[in-house]
Amino acid sequence: QVQLVESGGGVVQPGRSLRLSCAVSGFTFSNYGMHWVRQAPGKGLEWVTVMSYDGNNLYYADSVKGRFTISRDNSKSTLYLQMDNLRAEDTAVYYCAKDRGISARPGTLHHWGQGTLVTVSS
Amino acid sequence: DIQMTQSPSSLSASVGDRVTITCQASQAISKFLNWYQQKSGKVPKLLIYDASNLDTGVPSRFSGSGSGTDFTFTISSLQPEDIATYYCQQYDDLPLTFGGGTRVEIK
Numbered sequence: 093q094v095q096l097v098e099s100g101g102g103v104v105q106p107g108r109s110l111r112l113s114c115a116v117s118g119f120t121f122s123n124y125g126m127h128w129v130r131q132a133p134g135k136g137l138e139w140v141t142v143m144s145y146d147g148n149n150l151y152y153a154d155s156v157k158g159r160f161t162i163s164r165d166n167s168k169s170t171l172y173l174q175m176d177n178l179r180a181e182d183t184a185v186y187y188c189a190k191d192r193g194i195s196a197r198p199g200t201l202h203h204w205g206q207g208t209l210v211t212v213s214s
Numbered sequence: 215d216i217q218m219t220q221s222p223s224s225l226s227a228s229v230g231d232r233v234t235i236t237c238q239a240s241q242a243i244s245k246f247l248n249w250y251q252q253k254s255g256k257v258p259k260l261l262i263y264d265a266s267n268l269d270t271g272v273p274s275r276f277s278g279s280g281s282g283t284d285f286t287f288t289i290s291s292l293q294p295e296d297i298a299t300y301y302c303q304q305y306d307d308l309p310l311t312f313g314g315g316t317r318v319e320i321k
Contacts, residue, residue: 136301136313137252137258137303139303139309142308151308152309153309154215192263197246199248199305200305201248201250201258201260201303202269203260204259
């Protein structure tokens, strides 16, 4: 079955960096667009970034543009999120999510990982 | 960015009640609207895509309708296991945006 497993979260000081990973299985990773979505403690869902199936198209929320970088390694079936210059307001659970399918309009978050908590605090 | 306004922010209903949540987009988004369910401490789960299509395995008591700017999500007969927060999300344009969520509780 489809599985997405995030890792790399933790406690980090403001201004520092962190790299999240999302290892997937159960589907052909290279056929699907992939997203990162975050949820601050007690708050709603906030979409962060997307990368197309082939890595050629990517887009960021304004709140992370210039600080976060999404990437993927299709040979390893793994999605990454490099987070630089972290701020307190980046504290959240970060989920990776698989798009519904190449035959569907991009943007439906069909399967989600369990999430990894990032805490930015001094 | 497209703003999604969801209402109510919370509701309390009895088991067996019909529950309705609305979601309004700040501009027309055709049918490109999803609904997710998030139970406490759990991962969000896709329930409905393209405004009205149930994802595989989703009980038929859940339904969605609407197009353009106004959308509705309905639980025809509320069950105890439906206690959760529900979010709408548009995918007509990037950035993807979510509604603020509706917390559903049992009265």
